[in-house]
Amino acid sequence: MPRIRVEVDGATYEDDVEPRLLLVHYLRERLGKVGTPVGCDTTNCGACTVLLDGLSVKSCSVLAVQADGRDVTTIEGLGAGGPHPLQRAFHEEHGLQCGYCTPGMIIAALDLLRENPDPSDAEIREGLEGNLCRCTGYQNIVRSVRRAAGDMRRPAQEQEAAS
Amino acid sequence: MTATEIGSARRRSEDARLVTGRTRWTDNIAPAGTLHVAFLRSPHAHARIERVDTSGARGRPNVVAVFSGADLADEQGSLPCAWVVTDDMKHPEHPPMAVREVRYVGEPVACVVARDRTAAVDALEEIDVDYAPLPAVVDMDAAVADGADLVHGDLGTNESYTWVFENGDLDAAMRDAPVVLERRYVQQRLIPTAMEPRSVVCVPEGDEFTLYSATQIPHILRLMLATVTGVPEHRLRVVAPDVGGGFGSKLQVYGEEVLALLLARRLGRPVKWTESRSEGNMTVHHGRDQIQRLTLAAEADGRIRGLKVDLLADMGAYLMLVTPGIPLLGAFMFNGIYKMDAYSFTCTGVFTTKTPTDAYRGAGRPEATYAIERLMDELAAELGLDPIEVRRRNWIRHEEFPYDTIAGLTYDSGNYEAATEQALRLLEYDKLRAEQADRRDRRDPVQLGIGVSTFTEMCGLAPSRVLGSLSYGAGGWEHASVRMLPSGKVEVVTGSSAHGQGHETAWAQIAADRLGVPFDDVKVLHGDTAVSPKGMDTYGSRSLAVGGVALYSACDKVVEKAKKVAAHLLEASEDDIEFTGGRFGVRGVPDSGTTIQEVATAAFAAHDLPDGVEPSLDSDATFDPDNFSFPHGTHLCAAEVDTETGMVKIRKYVAVDDVGKVVNPLIVEGQVHGGLAQGIAQALFEEAVYDADGNLTTTTMADYLIPSAADLPEFVTDRTETPATSNPLGVKGVGEAGTIASTPAVVNAIVDALRPFGVSDVPMPCTPERVWRALRGESARDTAEPGAGGGLGSIGGAR
Ligand code: FES
Ligand code: FES
Numbered sequence: 001m002p003r004i005r006v007e008v009d010g011a012t013y014e015d016d017v018e019p020r021l022l023l024v025h026y027l028r029e030r031l032g033k034v035g036t037p038v039g040c041d042t043t044n045c046g047a048c049t050v051l052l053d054g055l056s057v058k059s060c061s062v063l064a065v066q067a068d069g070r071d072v073t074t075i076e077g078l079g080a081g082g083p084h085p086l087q088r089a090f091h092e093e094h095g096l097q098c099g100y101c102t103p104g105m106i107i108a109a110l111d112l113l114r115e116n117p118d119p120s121d122a123e124i125r126e127g128l129e130g131n132l133c134r135c136t137g138y139q140n141i142v143r144s145v146r147r148a149a150g151d152m153r154r155p156a157q158e159q160e161a162a163s
Numbered sequence: 164m165t166a167t168e169i170g171s172a173r174r175r176s177e178d179a180r181l182v183t184g185r186t187r188w189t190d191n192i193a194p195a196g197t198l199h200v201a202f203l204r205s206p207h208a209h210a211r212i213e214r215v216d217t218s219g220a221r222g223r224p225n226v227v228a229v230f231s232g233a234d235l236a237d238e239q240g241s242l243p244c245a246w247v248v249t250d251d252m253k254h255p256e257h258p259p260m261a262v263r264e265v266r267y268v269g270e271p272v273a274c275v276v277a278r279d280r281t282a283a284v285d286a287l288e289e290i291d292v293d294y295a296p297l298p299a300v301v302d303m304d305a306a307v308a309d310g311a312d313l314v315h316g317d318l319g320t321n322e323s324y325t326w327v328f329e330n331g332d333l334d335a336a337m338r339d340a341p342v343v344l345e346r347r348y349v350q351q352r353l354i355p356t357a358m359e360p361r362s363v364v365c366v367p368e369g370d371e372f373t374l375y376s377a378t379q380i381p382h383i384l385r386l387m388l389a390t391v392t393g394v395p396e397h398r399l400r401v402v403a404p405d406v407g408g409g410f411g412s413k414l415q416v417y418g419e420e421v422l423a424l425l426l427a428r429r430l431g432r433p434v435k436w437t438e439s440r441s442e443g444n445m446t447v448h449h450g451r452d453q454i455q456r457l458t459l460a461a462e463a464d465g466r467i468r469g470l471k472v473d474l475l476a477d478m479g480a481y482l483m484l485v486t487p488g489i490p491l492l493g494a495f496m497f498n499g500i501y502k503m504d505a506y507s508f509t510c511t512g513v514f515t516t517k518t519p520t521d522a523y524r525g526a527g528r529p530e531a532t533y534a535i536e537r538l539m540d541e542l543a544a545e546l547g548l549d550p551i552e553v554r555r556r557n558w559i560r561h562e563e564f565p566y567d568t569i570a571g572l573t574y575d576s577g578n579y580e581a582a583t584e585q586a587l588r589l590l591e592y593d594k595l596r597a598e599q600a601d602r603r604d605r606r607d608p609v610q611l612g613i614g615v616s617t618f619t620e621m622c623g624l625a626p627s628r629v630l631g632s633l634s635y636g637a638g639g640w641e642h643a644s645v646r647m648l649p650s651g652k653v654e655v656v657t658g659s660s661a662h663g664q665g666h667e668t669a670w671a672q673i674a675a676d677r678l679g680v681p682f683d684d685v686k687v688l689h690g691d692t693a694v695s696p697k698g699m700d701t702y703g704s705r706s707l708a709v710g711g712v713a714l715y716s717a718c719d720k721v722v723e724k725a726k727k728v729a730a731h732l733l734e735a736s737e738d739d740i741e742f743t744g745g746r747f748g749v750r751g752v753p754d755s756g757t758t759i760q761e762v763a764t765a766a767f768a769a770h771d772l773p774d775g776v777e778p779s780l781d782s783d784a785t786f787d788p789d790n791f792s793f794p795h796g797t798h799l800c801a802a803e804v805d806t807e808t809g810m811v812k813i814r815k816y817v818a819v820d821d822v823g824k825v826v827n828p829l830i831v832e833g834q835v836h837g838g839l840a841q842g843i844a845q846a847l848f849e850e851a852v853y854d855a856d857g858n859l860t861t862t863t864m865a866d867y868l869i870p871s872a873a874d875l876p877e878f879v880t881d882r883t884e885t886p887a888t889s890n891p892l893g894v895k896g897v898g899e900a901g902t903i904a905s906t907p908a909v910v911n912a913i914v915d916a917l918r919p920f921g922v923s924d925v926p927m928p929c930t931p932e933r934v935w936r937a938l939r940g941e942s943a944r945d946t947a948e949p950g951a952g953g954g955l956g957s958i959g960g961a962r
Contacts, residue, residue: 034191035184039358040440044864075184087182094833098663099181100358100407125872134358135663137836138872
């Protein structure tokens with residue numbers, strides 16, 4: 001069995017894993033990182049989205065061995081130092097109901113805002129196309145991301161203004 | 164701060180754990196030594212099981228045990244159906260694992276128990292089953308025709324029951340009616356698709372068991388599991404931890420739950436099963452699936468004389484918990500908000516070799532609302548009237564409430580005029596009608612249509628005596644307890660637990676308001692039969708309208724008791740005690756008083772209580788409503804339809820809902836959004852498709868297309884507030900309204916756009932291909948391929 005060394009939410013793990021083991025199952029079953037749920041088996045729902053070296057991936061479409069030597073951030077790592085602006089915004093804008101899609105939505109939105117810090121509503125909708133939610137009708141998710149985008153841009157603008 | 168909790172848009176307390184991944188989904192629960200189950204499922208729609216050889220699987224690494232249905236035949240029992248709608252209803256045996264015959268693709272035939280899930284799944288391949296295929300029964304019309312192949316050979320028929328309701332003289336209403344419309348509508352089969360797959364973990368401890376399940380109904384599940392397995396109810400604890408959506412699909416007693424308990428009992432070890440999405444699509448109960456034949460008779464001025472409804476309702480292969488009753492919930496709703504002289508409803512429940520159906524968001528009422536709201540538009544078109552006008556001529560007017568409907572209900576309150584006026588204003592109805600006329604004149608290839616749905620639903624299920632009269636197996640009350648702890652903090656226990664509806668927040672708001680304590684001092688407990696011993700669970704938009712009201716009364720009882728104690732402590736007569744903002748004061752003595760928290764402490768210490776008052780400050784209440792509640796509203800949809808490609812784009816969607824008194828407007832709005840998404844999805848996107856051999860071809864999320872953010876528009880939502888008079892809180896329920904109202908609004912919009920082309924119907928889901936065919940006068944081919952017509956991506960939804 002191949003041995004992998006992965007950094008997950010700031011801690012380093014070394015494990016022997018079966019080559020076919022998916023990253024999501026490695027996270028959930030081996031590391032107990034159950035904050036990332038599974039919603040499908042065809043890579044359609046996005047519930048399992050995590051950051052791999054800072055880019056969002058559906059962790060059900062990545063093998064654990066592919067994460068060797070890389071850095072993974074899950075929803076549990078995201079809020080480690082107090083709630084992230086996206087976590088706050090989803091709460092403020094009622095961007096979740098059952099919450100099953102939420103970790104994946106937040107991580108996908110994080111990647112979206114990294115690429116496009118000031119997206120239009122249409123760009124948010126398109127950017128989240130790979131993440132399905134059955135509860136919210138998406139409207140408040142779009143609002144949440146828009147709000148977080150504003151909150152996340154603000155410090156930068158304030159810095160600019162100060163310099 | 165207190166006293167204004169009810170009505171405030173408080174952010175939800177449950178979010179803290181949900182946005183940080185500190186959630187307790189059933190699949191997160193894995194006690195040490197847990198064994199994992201995987202099921203071998205039938206690849207045939209219908210076949211006799213000749214032989215099951217499990218020996219190959221037994222020898223596989225990490226496999227602990229393997230069972231076929233026959234191995235468990237003596238103890239697995241039959242899954243329950245609690246709604247026997249007629250005395251002669253055909254009610255076949257329904258073993259959790261098939262023993263002699265399989266009747267739908269996905270029905271379990273054997274299972275492997277192994278030390279890990281992968282080993283269990285791998286070993287399934289080593290099980291050999293010989294099947295002798297039997298004819299599939301897929302089409303409902305064919306299933307009830309003479310000489311049809313039978314789903315259950317021993318029943319001699321595919322008809323489970325026929326249920327009839329009649330009121331008024333329908334023959335007279337139809338005779339010489341100036342307008343008679345006959346229509347046939349199909350409610351396609353839907354897959355509820357909660358994002359959290361089903362999961363169950365059963366932990367044995369001697370002869371006692373704790374069963375965790377992603378269920379909406381921990382209480383009913385416990386009772387039913389006890390009945391099916393013989394494990395006594397008091398030795399069984401059922402826990403619904405965080406549940407990731409249900410929409411009716413987790414209102415069920417599933418075979419996998421029964422088997423998890425049986426296997427845990429046999430093996431003495433914790434046993435766990437979590438479904439994959441593709442097995443879920445085959446085995447979670449499906450929704451809708453009706454063929455509706457309708458006849459509406461009206462006067463020349465548009466006033467309705469009578470309505471005749473003939474339904475075929477697909478039960479699938481077996482009757483699940485409430486399968487037969489679902490279409491009957493529509494029996495009371497086909498008349499909508501309209502007055503008429505005569506009404507007749509006949510429903511035949513039909514067996515087919517498909518996944519069983521049961522409740523899906525709205526359950527029976529969306530189907531009914533679709534029919535009447537489509538018919539109202541047809542009537543308007545027939546008479547050349549505006550669709551709003553034809554509704555105005557027929558609906559119950561505000562001053563006529565309470566109103567006894569032709570379908571036998573009493574609508575307690577409503578104001579259809581107000582909701583409609585508001586919706587028309589928000590849509591800018593006249594302006595859009597003008598644009599529509601202009602586009603028609605210009606022969607614009609993109610036509611505009613406006614769809615109307617003025618609807619009501621019955622929810623707050625349900626008065627127990629009504630359920631009794633409909634032969635449902637249980638009552639419809641709900642229970643709550645309120646405990647003031649010695650420190651003055653509050654624990655609220657509710658029998659109705661949430662799967663996304665925000666009970667922890669709304670219930671705390673009610674308690675904070677009624678008890679005059681800070682919101683943060685209230686903790687809401689639910690979803691565990693050991694913690695919340697009594698309850699009727701969560702479905703049918705009943706939580707607030709029944710469970711919330713139970714809490715309301717429990718709070719009042721606590722205050723009543725506290726008042727006695729306060730009077731005693733303050734050495735005043737109870738009649739002189741006033742309670743405001745959490746404080747008991749003596750009338751006319753401004754500086755006197757004590758807080759409810761101080762009373763709780765005193766009641767706990769019990770050193771000096773008035774005679775006859777028991778220590779501690781707590782109370783229970785059970786509420787059994789004496790009527791349903793009737794949310795209503797007006798939804799308007801403006802849709803652009805491209806006549807060259809068949810593409811539909813929702814340009815504007817307006818929903819004005821009246822859900823009575825609102826406890827938390829934020830949650831209400833969220834529920835409406837979610838409901839709209841699901842109702843619009845039925846109109847445009849979703850369909851469970853079976854081929855002629857009974858294979859489900861939409862087994863994955865790649866084939867069964869639930870909309871993404873890019874496929875849905877912004878919604879304009881607003882509300883009117885006509886309090887329900889059937890409960891002291893004035894609340895009605897909101898979970899299903901959006902779904903019920905939106906499907907006909909969208910289809911009406913599409914048909915409205917296409918009327919100049921002679922189109923009077925487009926079957927659901929209105930994919931581009933179906934719209935395109937309807938425009939060419941072709942009746943839509945019943946597509947056997949999933950997503951035929953392009954699928955979501957190419958529909959482009961409402962971008
Ligand atoms: S679980 Fe990974 S995309 Fe659905
Ligand atoms: S909040 Fe339930 S799936 Fe998104």
